[in-house]
Amino acid sequence: METGDKVLALLGAKVLCCVALVLAATGVLGGFGAWLIDASRCRNAGWSVAIVDERPFGGTCALRGCDPKKVLRRTAEVVDAARLMNGHGITGPAPTVDWPALMAFKRSFTDPVPNAREKAFADKGIATFKGTAQFIGENTISVGEDRLEARYIVITSGAKPVPLSMPGAEHVITSDDFLELEALPKRVLLIGGGYVSFEFAHIAARAGAEVVMVDRGERPLKAFDPDLVDMLVDRTRALGITFRAKAEVTAIEQANGGLGVIARIDGAEERFEADLVVHGAGRAAAISALEPDKANVKADGTGVEVNEYLQSLTNPAVYAAGDAAATAGPPLTPVASLEAKAVAANLLEGNHATPDYTGVPSAVFTVPELVRVGLSEADATAQGLEFECKFSDMRGWFSVRRVGETHAAAKVLVEHGSGRILGAHILGPEASETINLFGLAMRTGLKAEDLKGLVSAYPSAGSDIGSLI
């Protein structure tokens, strides 16, 4: 690590017109992520660029989120597929999950990432700093002994689990810890009924754990279609998972070599026994460690307050993207990527680019998958739009029955008159692939009749699309 003085001299010597200092690496899109697009575009334009991260380079998605999670989920798919096909051509002992071997497989994806990212930065001439970044002025940050000054500072510091305040919260492990477990305990309780809890519950149950989910909301997965969520909850319960709604965890205590979890449900206290309690109760922007006040950057748990160009409202030298930016885009990898591209364009060419969130899909990687793109029925109604919502019970459809899936349905919203696709919602096998086509249609302005005319390989998930509209 270079000393502060050396670094300043180094950056100063290289500056051609301006310096972009990118705080923290976002890890997105399978190895060539937003951080790299963002930083590389500036670097290619002759700017001096530095990247700071307090954890190994790679970001949440590649190291502690999307990718390792989906590696683990593969076992759930295989176990589930064998169960669903039992009696339909599959016999013999059901496959079981070898958790340590699965973890080793997972590490074969995650372990190489930090070095590969560092090499990619070095190859581009981007300086890297390892440590916690803190603002010490409007254009200056410190990283340990180093002081970095820049014309622009881009905050892409992501999100972290919201702090839990109930007594015994110190016994709760995070999603990061879950994805590093060397052994899966017998009894797992997940706090929350969001993406993390549903995905981990589906993995843990197929790996043989007794799973309990406790969510304080009226219904879980609030961003998703309520009818399809109900079906997913039904399917989740059919796996043997206990799901409790309107249930708030109030205390966790050590008991009998395990953990006792106390929850308030319908005004009464209920107690669950678990070996492991996992945080799935939401994430908030990772901002406070940056000490944004010292740079006059207004920010809170939703992220840095930015204008449409993703520039801080209070410090024009600062931009933000991804989970750390308070934008209309949800905290998802494709959104981080879209926003980082807009920031790079604005730094290089002046403020003009705004992220277009149209048609950004989102998937809950349970088995089966729950997905959405565009407006919900409730949103479309609230906006006063006139539309048809076509509901399809897909349980008897070839693509669903072929794999033995018991729960599958879809809703597609099409505007009257214009034929514009307003939204699509699917529960079922390969739904995360099908939804991408709806997203593409929405982004490119294809109408319902265009999608209906899609000529797709048959039989495939895509060949269902014409019947969904």
Ligand SMILES: Cc1cc2nc3c(=O)[nH]c(=O)nc-3n(C[C@H](O)[C@H](O)[C@H](O)COP(=O)(O)OP(=O)(O)OC[C@H]3O[C@@H](n4cnc5c(N)ncnc54)[C@H](O)[C@@H]3O)c2cc1C
């Ligand atoms: C378990 C899990 C599964 C997920 N699965 C999916 C999925 O399937 N699909 C999807 O679209 N999204 C998923 N997400 C969300 C997705 O990972 C995030 O939206 C995405 O990674 C955000 O990218 P980012 O660049 O904004 O931040 P991050 O990728 O979180 O990167 C932020 C980086 O900043 C660093 N940092 C923070 N503060 C500082 C500081 N002060 N100094 C130095 N460094 C700092 C952190 O160490 C981190 O490396 C998942 C998230 C989790 C937790």
Ligand SMILES: NC(=O)c1ccc[n+]([C@@H]2O[C@H](COP(=O)([O-])OP(=O)(O)OC[C@H]3O[C@@H](n4cnc5c(N)ncnc54)[C@H](O)[C@@H]3O)[C@@H](O)[C@H]2O)c1
């Ligand atoms: N597949 C994906 O794209 C994916 C996967 C994982 C995470 N993510 C991202 O990470 C973010 C965080 O995910 P998450 O699942 O942690 O949060 P979430 O916001 O999706 O869900 C949190 C849930 O926890 C409940 N809750 C909060 N406090 C509680 C308490 N004390 N007791 C009981 N329930 C409580 C809330 O009611 C809510 O339903 C998501 O918003 C998403 O953007 C995405």
